[in-house]
Amino acid sequence: MxxxxxxxxxxxxxxxxxxxxxxxxxxxxxxxxxxxxxxxxxxxxxxxxxxxxxxxxxxxxxxxxxxxxxxxxxxxxxxxxxxxxxxxxxxxxxxxxxxxxxxxxxxxxxxxxxxxDRGTTLGESHEPTLEDWQAVVTTTAHLQRVAADHRDEVLATGVPDCSPSTVPHRFDVLLERFATLPADHPTHTDADLVARLTAVRPRIVEAVEQIDASAVPCSIQHGDLHPWNVFAVGGSLRVFDFGDVQWAPVMEALAVPYGVIADEGRLPWEPVRDAYVERWADVADARTMHALWEATAFTQPVNRTQTWWDAIAGATDDEVAELGSYPLQHLSRVLDA
Known part of the structure; x- marks a missing residue:
């Protein structure tokens, strides 16, 4: 992948x-x-x-x-x-x-x-609260910290290696693929968008260098983390649905929680982010973690684009018509980072 x-x-x-x-x-x-x-x-x-x-x-x-x-x-x-x-x-x-x-x-x-079967998910059981979201991201941080010491075992299962050093080349390959698709394909990229995306590449490289220079490791990145992919079992949480997982910068896991919370507009984002950051306090201080979160605004869209590319690689024509624009939509998020 x-x-x-x-x-x-x-x-x-x-x-x-x-x-x-x-x-x-x-x-x-x-x-x-x-x-x-x-x-x-x-x-x-x-x-x-x-x-x-x-x-x-x-x-x-x-x-x-x-x-x-x-x-x-x-x-x-x-x-x-x-x-x-x-x-x-x-x-x-x-x-x-x-x-x-x-x-x-x-x-x-x-x-x-x-x-x-574990019954209803946390998100199905009630409208997720701030405390629910904090529990989801802190549980994930614990899972990531454990998995971080088992890179070879994780990659041996077939999980894609999307560690920082792979991102610039992945960006180049994806952009070339999009630009050479037929003009009527939902993910075709016209010359103007290619130019604007290419102009962002130096910032992607800078973000990669910043992440690589930190003490915070790569680990599993769930890819679709939210309360509807978590069960509450006996007072603790169980995470599931690992089909989108990548080996990637850990803070990329916050992208989906941030997107859901921002779209809903009910809850503040910062307490959720800070609950996650606190679980890494012995590795990096909050200022460093916040800076890494900003850096993943350049790496996560590239890696997420790869997930969508792979997800619809074996799709029917009708499915491509429905979903084929998603890869380019995700790659284009680097323009707003």
Whole structure:
């Protein structure tokens, strides 16, 4: 999904033989899944009590509810660029079981996973409060601090390496791809926008150098962190939905919380940011962390663009028409940094 730290990014892979959303709706694929699910449920000491319900199909994943005599399970399959999620989820549950539930079963090679139903998410249970948001980001900070010492294990699952040194070249590759797409493609970039984005590149390089010079490590960056991707379990939180994870500057994880809170306009942002920053107080002071937060305004849009590019790489024409503008929208956020 990403470039090596000091080498060129790989060219786009061959187009998949079949769009992901078409594949996972096929009878043949469902038959494979049904057989795997039945075997894993039986091995886990449960019994399936009804038909499997495929609740959602998107270009990047599908979810199926599995009813059992001990409560429902959730099956999830990801598109190839995000198929690392089951192995990563299992690794994180081993490293920090207080923050991540262990999957019920995984097939790392196929990117398949079943997890135990935990009921409603924190965000579904009530309108998230300031304290809820603070708990979400501080739980994530703890998870990141644990994972930071396990870089090789995380990357071995297939998580994209989006560490700072990879960002400028990723920016170049993405911009070139966008500029060479057909003019009617939703992510085509005209010459004027290419020029404006190119002019920002020196600031991206400066941000990368600033982040690299700090003592704050890279770690997992959730990519879609909010209370709807967290369960409250016995007085603590469990984070899930790791399909967008990258190995990246840790403060990039605050981008989605900031975006949600700013869009809603109900809650102040600074107490949420500061609760997260406090969890790194022994590594860097608040002033340094605030400066790094500002720097990630240049790196996170580039890395997030890669996620969206990969998410729709195997999409149908209709899905591209619906979602194809998102990569360019994210890359263009560097203009506002």
């Amino acid at each position: 990403s470039s090596a730290a000091h080498g060129p990014a790989p060219p786009p892979g061959p187009a998949p033989a079949q769009p992901f959303s078409v594949l996972v709706a096929s009878d043949a694929w469902r038959a494979e899944v049904d057989a795997w699910v039945h075997d894993r449920v039986e091995e886990g000491g449960r019994r399936i009590t009804g038909p499997l319900d495929q609740r959602r199909i998107r270009p990047w994943s599908t979810q199926i509810v599995v009813p059992t005599d001990a409560g429902p399970l959730w099956f999830k399959a990801n598109c190839p660029p995000m198929a690392f999620e089951p192995a990563l989820h299992d690794l994180l549950a081993t490293l920090t079981p207080d923050d991540v539930d262990r999957p019920f079963a995984i097939d790392a090679d196929r990117g398949w996973m079943m997890t135990t």
